[in-house]
Amino acid sequence: MKKEFTNHSVEWDSPLFRNTQQEFEAVAERIGMDENVFNRLRWPQRVLVVSVPFRMDDGTVRVVPGYRVQHNEALGPCKGGIRYHPSVNLGEVAALAMLMTWKCALVGLPLGGAKGGVQVDPTPLSRQELQRLTRRYAAEIVNFIGPDHDIPAPDMGTSAQVMAWIMDTYSSLRGYSVPGVVTGKPVEIGGSLGRLEAPGRSVVYSIMEVAEKLKWKLDQDTTVAIQGFGQVGSAAARKLAKIGCRLVAVGDHTGALYNEKGFSFESLHAWTEKNRFLSGYPEGEKITNEELITSKCDILIPAATGGVITKENVKKLRCRLVAEGANGPTTTDASEILDRQNEITVIPDILANAGGVIVSYFEWVQDLQNFFWSEKEINERLFNIMKKTFEEVYARSREERISLRESAMRLAIARVTTAMLARGLFP
Numbered sequence: 001m002k003k004e005f006t007n008h009s010v011e012w013d014s015p016l017f018r019n020t021q022q023e024f025e026a027v028a029e030r031i032g033m034d035e036n037v038f039n040r041l042r043w044p045q046r047v048l049v050v051s052v053p054f055r056m057d058d059g060t061v062r063v064v065p066g067y068r069v070q071h072n073e074a075l076g077p078c079k080g081g082i083r084y085h086p087s088v089n090l091g092e093v094a095a096l097a098m099l100m101t102w103k104c105a106l107v108g109l110p111l112g113g114a115k116g117g118v119q120v121d122p123t124p125l126s127r128q129e130l131q132r133l134t135r136r137y138a139a140e141i142v143n144f145i146g147p148d149h150d151i152p153a154p155d156m157g158t159s160a161q162v163m164a165w166i167m168d169t170y171s172s173l174r175g176y177s178v179p180g181v182v183t184g185k186p187v188e189i190g191g192s193l194g195r196l197e198a199p200g201r202s203v204v205y206s207i208m209e210v211a212e213k214l215k216w217k218l219d220q221d222t223t224v225a226i227q228g229f230g231q232v233g234s235a236a237a238r239k240l241a242k243i244g245c246r247l248v249a250v251g252d253h254t255g256a257l258y259n260e261k262g263f264s265f266e267s268l269h270a271w272t273e274k275n276r277f278l279s280g281y282p283e284g285e286k287i288t289n290e291e292l293i294t295s296k297c298d299i300l301i302p303a304a305t306g307g308v309i310t311k312e313n314v315k316k317l318r319c320r321l322v323a324e325g326a327n328g329p330t331t332t333d334a335s336e337i338l339d340r341q342n343e344i345t346v347i348p349d350i351l352a353n354a355g356g357v358i359v360s361y362f363e364w365v366q367d368l369q370n371f372f373w374s375e376k377e378i379n380e381r382l383f384n385i386m387k388k389t390f391e392e393v394y395a396r397s398r399e400e401r402i403s404l405r406e407s408a409m410r411l412a413i414a415r416v417t418t419a420m421l422a423r424g425l426f427p
Contacts, residue, residue: 011049014091015331016306020098022332027409036425037417041101044094046070050140052118054133057126064133065089068116068141070150071097074419075105077148078114079357079364081155081184082162084133088117092306099327100357102412103350107389109361114150116141122157134162138169145170147180147368153360154184156230156305160196164189180367183360192363194378195356200235200303201379202355202386203325204243206347207299209390210321214345216298218243220262225249225297225319227256227289228304229278232325232353234269236301241265249287249295252277252304256292257284294318302329303353309334317344324349339403348405350412351393358382 021042028038052066067090070078080100093115101113118137122130145152154163163185170181179190187193194201211218222245226233229252237247246262254277257263263284271281293300293308294316302308303325309317311333322338324330327349330338338344359382366372373381397407 011090012094014089014095016328017091017095019307019328019332020095023335023409024098024413026332027406027413030406031410031413033413034417034421037420040420041072041098041413041416044069044071044097045073046144047090047094048141048144049090050137052133052137052140054129054136056129064118064120066116066118066137066140067093068144068150068152069093069097069114070144071113071115072101072416072420073112074416074423075112076110077112078150079104079109079111079153079360080114080116080150081153081356082116082118082137082158082166083155084118084120084122084157084162086119086121087305088119093117096327099350101416102409103354103357105415106350106393106408106412107354107358107385108415109357111151111357111361114152115155116152117155130162131165134165135169138166139173142170142173145181147178147364151180151360151364152182153356154231160184160186160191163191180364183363183367184356185363190363190367192359192366192372192378193375194382195359195363196231197235197238198355198359198378198382199232199325199353200237200355201239201382202358203232203236203301203303203323203347203352204239205355205383205386206352206390207240207321207323208243209387209394210323210345210347213394216320218245220244220246222246222299223248223262223297224299224301225292225295226301226303226325227251227292227308228302228326229268229272230303232356233301233303234272236303236323236325237265237268240299245299248297249292250278250284251287251289251292253289254279256287256289257281258287258292258295259284299323301325305329307331311337314338315341319344321345321347323347324352327353335403335405339406346403346405348408351389351404351408354389355382355386358385 096115104111185191296318300319306328309330314334
């Protein structure tokens, strides 16, 4: 298949972008994808790169790069989070935007894929500095976003408060309140109940579906390791603890811990609520995050950053199931090895953590209608979409004898392709 624009500039050349593009190219080749659509989908539809100057508390002005990438809008307005992290670059944001396109298409949402980010560590910033940074970034991308065009949401390093500042900045510049410009904001200003825990819930819903298909029993004998104890990891841990599973390993960027007898979720949650991170938690044996990935467990949930399961460590995995809570936690090389071995079931990220964008879609719909649903309704709707999508992915994987990842990608790409061919090319 002919590949146009094959010379990668340094801006695009990030491991996650290469990994995501290679994965798409491989699936496209195997399904004999329309070449014109293929060449359009390999690259984002629009890219905005901005300088974000903001004033520090000491009066100095700091300037950091910011990005917003819209990958494809064939199915509807673009949707995707905004992350604040020192590693953010154009390639990473473009890769995550592409993953959002597949994710939205897979679960049947009338949305396209986008992503944004600022190359900054938010941890040492004061609340005032964080607010000034956020409002300036929002002002720089104000003509690029909107409730009918591109709707941001929280991601790594951002929060409901950050979304509230973006909404307020956008609304102030427009001259009227526009709650639908972002999702994941506080409930008091148009946020949705159930949004915070949605990505973690969808990870667990996926695990429950796999367990049902493979006739596994989820109980105290089921051991779980979770890398990342933020929004996704902690929500998944909470839900799994309610089911009765045993959390034997947990980690974040400050380190990891192992306890064969299992950790108390309530104790871990109380500690991180008070101290923000796991560092200093008094229970368990200290291990590295690399050791956590290869620790002995039934279920491994990488819920932190991308590229943590690699060709170097994939053969050392000692789990039965990987549920990808993070975006792109498994490299292409590692994924191919897992497919060949056929010993470990992998629930791909575009399925497992889709709860975030599903409930973000619910929030967007509620804002547009000015009519809000109960948390029970939200969770029921989320569960029904996850169950239906899993059934479709699982059925195709069995029918075509392919992995869940391959099945999910084929379904998503087919839906985007159908929409693009129906719309045609302008002019």
